[in-house]
Amino acid sequence: MLLYNNLDSKLYIGLHKSFGISLLFWMVARVINRLFTKAPPAAPMPKWQQLLSQLSHFALYAILIAMPIVGLLMSVYGGRPVDVFGLFQIPVFVTPDRGLARFYNDLHTDIIWPMIIAFTLVHIGAALYHQYIKKDNLMARMK
Numbered sequence: 001m002l003l004y005n006n007l008d009s010k011l012y013i014g015l016h017k018s019f020g021i022s023l024l025f026w027m028v029a030r031v032i033n034r035l036f037t038k039a040p041p042a043a044p045m046p047k048w049q050q051l052l053s054q055l056s057h058f059a060l061y062a063i064l065i066a067m068p069i070v071g072l073l074m075s076v077y078g079g080r081p082v083d084v085f086g087l088f089q090i091p092v093f094v095t096p097d098r099g100l101a102r103f104y105n106d107l108h109t110d111i112i113w114p115m116i117i118a119f120t121l122v123h124i125g126a127a128l129y130h131q132y133i134k135k136d137n138l139m140a141r142m143k
């Protein structure tokens, strides 16, 4: 039983890392796409909302890119190469350091993760506000 549990948790953390790294690729692709294609012009709204929206979007991009990078750093400083869906491996490209592994672990779990939750809630809250209170059909902009 213990053996199965151990195998399970290895599988899950392996999948966690694989999906995390693939998200990093998607985010980089998205940023490139965002830089080279125009987003629709900002919906009409008060200046403070426009500022808040730009700030939140920038924060979402920053944390969604930082999270997998910090996860990767945690792993390699812990001396573990990162396997991505069995397709390729990211080797340990730094000198392993327990202190730094610990630091990136704290950053991953205690700092950036709560920020992802917070900004996502603000983001979804704003989308719902536009959809059901302002009724300005902003969600159609995602097409």
Ligand code: HEM
Pocket: 013, 016, 017, 018, 019, 020, 021, 023, 064, 067, 068, 069, 070, 071, 072, 073, 074, 075, 082, 105, 108, 109, 113, 116
């Ligand atoms: C955006 C992508 C990612 C998100 C949202 C994310 C989220 C999380 C969260 C919430 C935890 C804490 C789980 C808990 O202990 O309660 C965690 C742990 C962990 N993550 Fe990630 N992660 C991401 C990417 C990665 C990547 C790319 C790697 C490694 C290559 C990684 C490696 C780890 C490891 C090793 C742990 C366990 C740390 C420990 O045992 O204390 N993560 N992750």
Ligand code: HEM
Pocket: 034, 039, 057, 060, 061, 064, 120, 123, 124, 127, 128, 138, 139, 140, 141, 142
């Ligand atoms: C109920 C779920 C969600 C809804 C209804 C929603 C809605 C939207 C809308 C309407 C936009 C376009 C905003 C505009 O053009 O001004 C957008 C953009 C975006 N969303 Fe979401 N979203 C949801 C979940 C998420 C989640 C979970 C994340 C990531 C954690 C996320 C990240 C982003 C990012 C990064 C953008 C791009 C902003 C930009 O490039 O300007 N969204 N979302």
